[in-house]
Amino acid sequence: MLFVSISFPGTVKRKMKPTTSLCLLLAGLYTVSQCHQHPRYRNKQDDPKGTYYPGPSSHGEGVYTVKNKTFTKLAPSNADFAFSFYKLVASEATDQNIFFSPISISTSFAMLALGAKSETLMQILEGLSFNLKKIQEQEIHEGFCQLLQLLNRSDSELQLSLGNALFIEETQKPLQKFLDDVKNFYESEVFSTDFNNSSGAENQINSYIEEKTNGKIVKLVENLDPLTTMVLVNYVFFKAHWEKPFSTLYTKEEDFFVDQETSVKVDMMYRKGYYRNYFDEKLSCWLVQIPYNGNVAALFVLPDEGKMKQVEAALLKRTVSNWEKSLHDRKIHLHIPKFSISGTYDVKRIVKHVGMTDLFTEQADLSGITEDNGLLVSKVIHRAMLNVHENGTEAAGATVKEVTWRSGDVPHPPRIRFNRPFLLVILDKYTRTVLFIGKIVNPMKTD
Template identity: 85%
Template structure:
């Protein structure tokens, strides 16, 4: 009896922040990509300006994407109370929304509702159109800011994916689709790893190993984020200081320092400092520093409405800012976590994914799968090019503190990286130990 190929769905996300020299990255995927394997034919990606400016469908996605981001964080945090956390919620949302293109009936509803969409208020088509717009706006590359977010499907060459599914993943999610011979495991691994290495500018290598020859499909998801601080830190002020991991343990870290104007606020109710550090371009990092013993209280309050409140109260005032240099990464079993947001059938034999392939087993494609999300972040002064950069600031502004407070991130803190124009949460992290990278 011939065995049906299992369906291994692999979300491999590489989200990288580095403030070294920027280099250009194509805004749209080239359908003549030199990755080994055959491209399935399909419609080309939507061009710039396909939607009139007044039709901002992506705006409907903003509240749901934020709700999903903070829900996912709490699920991860509940299992990793004393560990670093870092992931890209928008990347996970986009991947599952794309997968919904091949889902039907209860499976489709579970996926979209699991992504925090109210299907009575937002139609499925609006969700896909909104993600299409969002990906176009987020995917940009210039001298100030580089964001590259996308997906690729590697499908077993003996399967017959439905043309509508291929067309939709290309047109809505700018996904590349390759025909792959998984019977040749080493060849398939090389094909996928070469693709990931290229899309992450060489930062992620050999991520896929020991592929099962019975694999039917691998979905690769990646995010690459590179930006310069709007106001760089000077390396001459970076000094070794103590970082208090908890009451019993401390580590020595390279602590950056800068006195200057930042949008900041102390939340008396939650007992935490908020400092927003802008990047050149249209992104910003919101650093959240709970008082000692208040991390759980702040995490529990981490909701869309809380972040909105913080944004309203942030004021541009001078502070003495101390933030550690750190590299952080996170790897998560997304398959297990999304079950807790209601995607019950998706990874079982009850899943209806008959919109993906003509194969008679199409409804049970995800019963055997691997879903991994990996994200990485690197925070430092601003790269080697930043030395000698100066930013002139007005010496006094109304609303300034009489004596600028010293905000020292020398204990566990939270980090939210936002795209300001689309109000999208690109990354969420918790830094418990800056020296522990994974």
């Protein structure tokens, strides 16, 4: 969940159409069950413009992709921003759980860029790690448009929805071009809102957020400034099932070592099977990729004791790319804790470190939103949630295809036990989009 408030500086009267709030929402749900599903994207019938065409998937089925793959130009920059943002959060949240959606934050600021001009616009796009010598502003918005179409999908095994909404003061007259662009590029819904009635506006926005996150994020917006003229909401909802489910029969209570002096009891899931994994000797960490149904995968990173900061420092697009190339299928004994965590962040303070400074001062140029001068961003809050568990051994009738383990092969498969702080990256494999990044220091601490 990301909440951004845009304001006029100083004491302003309502007749000047003052504060604009931009509220961006994220809720991420990480659910595991026993079902099996092949990757599936929107089909051709869902796209009247004929954007997609059938192509082969890894399972031999058709997967609908984009002819003009502008979205692929976003992947490197989005990844750079994701890992930069993580390091900034980690520098402030020492020895704390971390969980956020970088694509939610990127999408929100990219949408805001539609209303920005001059230096403010440059700072937003460069702060999102875009090299404007290599990619044009129009391509960025076209890429996000395609990305939203590809990421938004829902079936019985995977639900992923990422969207936007604008709540605009009923007396406010935003520029028509801005309204057209947020609808065309970001599929944003637009609602008329009476911000003079603060409680009514809060209820309207919170009800929308609660509905879009299936009731997981409630009452995000509180104490809304009555001078607000616009709120922008960005939401992400993710619910998926493990391709190779865990059985609750093997879950048992074990110790999780938060640090050298502290341990907590957790419900530890267990499964023996083939997973793509790798031990990085240079960084001293185990890597295990656990796939979901629906072409999404979670990369679990387990640093050796005392090596977390070393691994975090190396957390770059290049590092993760090298990890993925090094992963290979091998049978392992895998132990993963069940946990639920959430994270709330003051994004305004964090993104100042990547050069987005004018946006929050009287130097802000948001004249692409409205002809009124003086808009600035006063608040940016992001909230994300994560829930990891086995869920669904009642669906044990599903078949999981896996290479048979022969008695003569690797008699002692490694045992990888995530019983100390670890990292987590959830990736949409088709678009190469980092959906979520987390660090689990204490799985028993929810926030």
